[in-house]
Amino acid sequence: xxxxxxxxxxxxxxxxxxxxxxxxxxxxxxxxxxxxxxxxxxxxxxxxxxxxxxxxxxxxxxxxxxxxxxxxxxxxxxxxxxxxxxxxxxxxxxxxxxxxxxxxxxxxxxxxxxxxxxxxxxxxxxxxxxxxxxxxxxxxxxxxxxxxxxxxxxxxxxxxxxxxxxxxxxxxxxxxxxxxxxxxxxxxxxxxxxxxxxxxxxxxxxxxxxxxxxxxxxxxxxxxxxxxxxxxxxxxxxxxxxxxxxxxxxxxxxxxxxxxxxxxxxxxxxxxxxxxxxxxxxxxxxxxxxxxxxxxxxxxxxxxxxxxxxxxxxxxxxxxxxxxxxxxxxxxxxxxxxxxxxxxxxxxxxxxxxxxxxxxxxxxxxxxxxxxxxxxxxxxxxxxx
Numbered sequence: 151x152x153x154x155x156x157x158x159x160x161x162x163x164x165x166x167x168x169x170x171x172x173x174x175x176x177x178x179x180x181x182x183x184x185x186x187x188x189x190x191x192x193x194x195x196x197x198x199x200x201x202x203x204x205x206x207x208x209x210x211x212x213x214x215x216x217x218x219x220x221x222x223x224x225x226x227x228x229x230x231x232x233x234x235x236x237x238x239x240x241x242x243x244x245x246x247x248x249x250x251x252x253x254x255x256x257x258x259x260x261x262x263x264x265x266x267x268x269x270x271x272x273x274x275x276x277x278x279x280x281x282x283x284x285x286x287x288x289x290x291x292x293x294x295x296x297x298x299x300x301x302x303x304x305x306x307x308x309x310x311x312x313x314x315x316x317x318x319x320x321x322x323x324x325x326x327x328x329x330x331x332x333x334x335x336x337x338x339x340x341x342x343x344x345x346x347x348x349x350x351x352x353x354x355x356x357x358x359x360x361x362x363x364x365x366x367x368x369x370x371x372x373x374x375x376x377x378x379x380x381x382x383x384x385x386x387x388x389x390x391x392x393x394x395x396x397x398x399x400x401x402x403x404x405x406x407x408x409x410x411x412x413x414x415x416x417x418x419x420x421x422x423x424x425x426x427x428x429x430x431x432x433x434x435x436x437x438x439x440x441x442x443x444x445x446x447x448x449x450x451x452x453x454x455x456x457x458x459x460x461x462x463x464x465x466x467x468x469x470x471x472x473x474x475x476x477x478x479x480x481x482x483x484x485x486x487x488x489x490x491x492x493x494x495x496x497x498x499x500x501x502x503x504x505x506x507x508x509x510x511x512x513x514x515x516x517x518x519x520x521x522x523x524x525x526x527x528x529x530x531x532x533x534x535x
Contacts, residue, residue: 153481154518158511159301159329159459160485161358162350165408166415173408195403202410203393208531209413210346211234211337212364219363219396220406225251225329227347227363230396232256232293235345238263239400241290243283243321246272246301246497247307250490252326265289272497275450276305282465284311287319291471294321298336299329302505303449303496304459306334307489313342322369328352329457332416333424333512338364345369355416355512356409359402371396389449393459428458431510433521435460438523444530448498460504467533469506471484480525484508 183191186200192298203215212218221227232255236242242265244252259265268286270278283294294316295453299306309325316323322344327336329344334352343366350360365371376388377398389395418422433452439445444465449457464472473486487504488495495501508522 152478153483153520154484155465156484156508156510156514156518156522158352158514159457159489159509162353162355163512164513165355165357166411168411168415169255169355169357169408171403172411176202176404176407180407183440190289195401198403198410199401199406202406202413205410205413205417206362209332209336209417210364212341213339214293214305215318216365216392217365217367219393220401221361221363222257222359223351223361224326224349224446227349227392228252229255229325229328230363230371230374231345231347231365231430232259233374234396235322235324235369236265236292238264239290240292241288242267242295243270243286243291243294243316244268244276244295244382245270245307246493247278247302247305248275248295248327248491248493249296249297250492251328251527252295252433269493270496272305273304273339274498275448275454276300276303276494276498278307278312280308280315281316287321287442291319291321293324295324295326295459297326297329298496299457300412300449300491301329301458301459302489302507304456304509305450306330306455307429307458310341310407318343329459330423331391332412333415333457335425350405350409350412351447353416354409355412357405360405360409363396365392365396369479373398375399407504419512423443427512428510431457431514431516432458432460434516435508435510435519435523438527442526445526448500457509458511459507459509461500461507463503463505464530464533467529469504472529475529476525480521482525 180194181529182195184195203218207215228251270283272278313323324345325343327348331348350356351358375398382389436452445464448461469486476482485507
């Protein structure tokens with residue numbers, strides 16, 4: 151390995167070897183266009199897509215795999231959900247931890263005069279204020295958006311409490327699981343999630359260009375895209391049945407082949423084992439840096455539930471410059487800046503400079519953490535002398 155990777159919150163790396171092999175095998179040997187022909191290569195591709203849906207349904211405890219729609223990424227999933235569900239006059243509740251993949255579609259719908267919103271403030275550690283949530287519902291409230299885990303602080307939202315609150319007010323819930331799919335237990339049946347948006351290239355260990363949206367039975371979304379599906383070709387309007395209703399055009403079969411193996415790796419490894427490994431890494435890193443002079447840590451403590459993310463700033467140092475030094479001098483890759491979540495940085499007090507974000511992953515080892523900490527100590531010594 152020619153670098154030290156601490157940017158799994160942006161995209162996971164490395165992937166399981168089976169992910170690379172499966173994506174390549176699909177391109178070389180299963181090259182048919184799913185649903186578009188009757189020959190063996192197309193049928194193989196059809197079976198591959200079905201297997202991927204089944205694996206995701208097993209991971210998220212979805213009874214009907216057809217309720218999972220394949221998308222390009224979590225951003226695509228969120229756009230499909232928001233623009234397909236919200237109508238003129240709808241009121242939406244979101245939180246200050248939301249990513250721009252939520253904030254910008256909402257901003258467009260606000261600008262176009264379609265919706266109004268209320269944003270729930272969050273604590274310095276990123277926890278939404280449930281008291282404000284309870285007072286934010288109005289008769290026009292149609293949707294609550296929950297960021298399951300912040301991509302800035304790693305804070306896990308109180309999912310069950312927020313869903314219960316929304317459902318008491320007859321409001322549907324859209325969960326943004328970009329940071330938790332594959333790294334946290336997500337059970338749509340037990341928690342009552344109405345819509346779940348996820349990406350394939352982060353915790354699910356798949357390739358980029360893959361993702362999905364779970365839509366609970368009874369929720370009817372207006373399609374964002376319409377066109378070829380390979381089914382009901384005689385119709386002059388898009389099919390109504392799921393998942394075709396929200397899928398149009400040729401699927402990213404090679405990417406989904408890799409995603410299938412990423413999900414299978416998680417199922418075989420055990421989600422609880424992954425959670426435990428990442429919790430130990432985060433706790434280990436926090437304890438190593440908590441007393442370093444000039445280092446400011448944002449987000450939950452080591453004992454709190456969190457995704458495997460730690461954001462810091464360093465006194466008298468520019469975050470971008472620190473990121474540059476880490477890569478150029480130490481081959482350490484991390485994320486610096488606002489992480490596409492400006493409201494989150496305002497909530498924790500790091501706007502507009504942002505933070506330095508470290509996000510270990512399932513394949514990170516404690517020796518990698520030790521190397522990172524040694525590098526930070528050298529940089530701090532350079533700044534302070």
